[in-house]
Amino acid sequence: MKMSAGVEWAVHSCAILSAATEPVPVTKLAELHGVSKTYLAKHMQALSHSGLVQAIEGRDGGYLLTRSGSEISVYDIVQAIDGPEPAFRCTEIRQRGPFPASAEACKVPCGIAQVMAKAERAWGDSLRSVTLADLNAAFDASSPGSWETVRGWLAGTPTP
Amino acid sequence: MKMSAGVEWAVHSCAILSAATEPVPVTKLAELHGVSKTYLAKHMQALSHSGLVQAIEGRDGGYLLTRSGSEISVYDIVQAIDGPEPAFRCTEIRQRGPFPASAEACKVPCGIAQVMAKAERAWGDSLRSVTLADLNAAFDASSPGSWETVRGWLAGTPTP
Numbered sequence: 215m216k217m218s219a220g221v222e223w224a225v226h227s228c229a230i231l232s233a234a235t236e237p238v239p240v241t242k243l244a245e246l247h248g249v250s251k252t253y254l255a256k257h258m259q260a261l262s263h264s265g266l267v268q269a270i271e272g273r274d275g276g277y278l279l280t281r282s283g284s285e286i287s288v289y290d291i292v293q294a295i296d297g298p299e300p301a302f303r304c305t306e307i308r309q310r311g312p313f314p315a316s317a318e319a320c321k322v323p324c325g326i327a328q329v330m331a332k333a334e335r336a337w338g339d340s341l342r343s344v345t346l347a348d349l350n351a352a353f354d355a356s357s358p359g360s361w362e363t364v365r366g367w368l369a370g371t372p373t374p
Numbered sequence: 375m376k377m378s379a380g381v382e383w384a385v386h387s388c389a390i391l392s393a394a395t396e397p398v399p400v401t402k403l404a405e406l407h408g409v410s411k412t413y414l415a416k417h418m419q420a421l422s423h424s425g426l427v428q429a430i431e432g433r434d435g436g437y438l439l440t441r442s443g444s445e446i447s448v449y450d451i452v453q454a455i456d457g458p459e460p461a462f463r464c465t466e467i468r469q470r471g472p473f474p475a476s477a478e479a480c481k482v483p484c485g486i487a488q489v490m491a492k493a494e495r496a497w498g499d500s501l502r503s504v505t506l507a508d509l510n511a512a513f514d515a516s517s518p519g520s521w522e523t524v525r526g527w528l529a530g531t532p533t534p
Binding site: 215216217218219221222223225226229245246247248249288292296299301302303304305307308310311312313315319322325326329330332333334336337338339340341344349352353356357360363364367 | 375376377378379381382383385386389405406407408409448452456459461462463464465467468470471472473475479482485486489490492493494496497498499500501504509512513516517520523524527
């Protein structure tokens with residue numbers, strides 16, 4: 215099972231936006247994370263399309279979260295980048311071969327698909343239980359003062 | 375997040391092996407599932423490499439599970455096909471940019487990686503709680519008599 219690499223950049227970027235007090239240009243986010251602006255911009259656009267962030271135009275523009283960090287879960291960000299499709303996709307193997315399942319039997323999902331879906335719900339529930347505010351509070355507890363440093367840097371002269 | 379399509383074929387095939395009383399040739403498994411022998415053989419080899427099935431050579435040969443269906447979980451099969459790597463791979467973004475995390479702080483996984491790992495454990499625990507025997511019992515309850523039909527077919531004249 216594989217998750218898009220963009221998820222990691224997106225969660226880190228949203229954690230920064232959650233702690234920022236002003237719109238953050240993608241140039242700043244890219245510099246802060248040591249990644250190319252072009253690469254990060256693609257993921258910020260996906261976050262924008264999903265309604266988690268909005269782009270503010272103009273000289274002091276940049277990205278803002280559309281709601282508080284306590285109202286955005288890690289699951290929201292994973293879904294925005296990786297899409298809403300389940301990891302396991304049932305192709306109805308039971309309907310193939312010499313003994314296809316009856317139409318009646320296929321009114322409910324295949325037992326294997328049910329087991330996979332239950333596991334994915336457990337995964338999703340776990341990610342839904344953690345918000346950006348939770349992530350930032352944990353980071354703040356482990357690295358006191360770090361947010362002040364980052365906020366000060368974000369408020370500094372825009373990088374070219 | 376995406377799971378390899380081979381997982382679905384592998385779980386269906388292992389469920390058949392769990393219900394079978396004799397080695398099942400890959401030709402039979404392929405015919406039963408309406409898929410090419412070449413395609414299925416690749417996944418059976420992966421299951422063999424992981425030690426879940428063994429190939430019996432000879433005229434009455436085929437695949438057998440290496441242990442009882444009550445001792446093989448859906449998680450075992452997913453791992454055999456999809457590999458043991460976690461879905462989320464932390465690339466230590468915290469060590470990049472103008473404020474890299476200290477070596478001291480990096481002795482424990484990044485908070486984001488911890489959240490992802492916890493969710494994957496919940497997913498894995500869910501899949502570990504279901505065995506092939508459970509899948510087959512559920513199928514037997516929903517489709518009484520189906521296993522007898524399949525076993526009879528498996529015991530019939532080998533397909534060319």
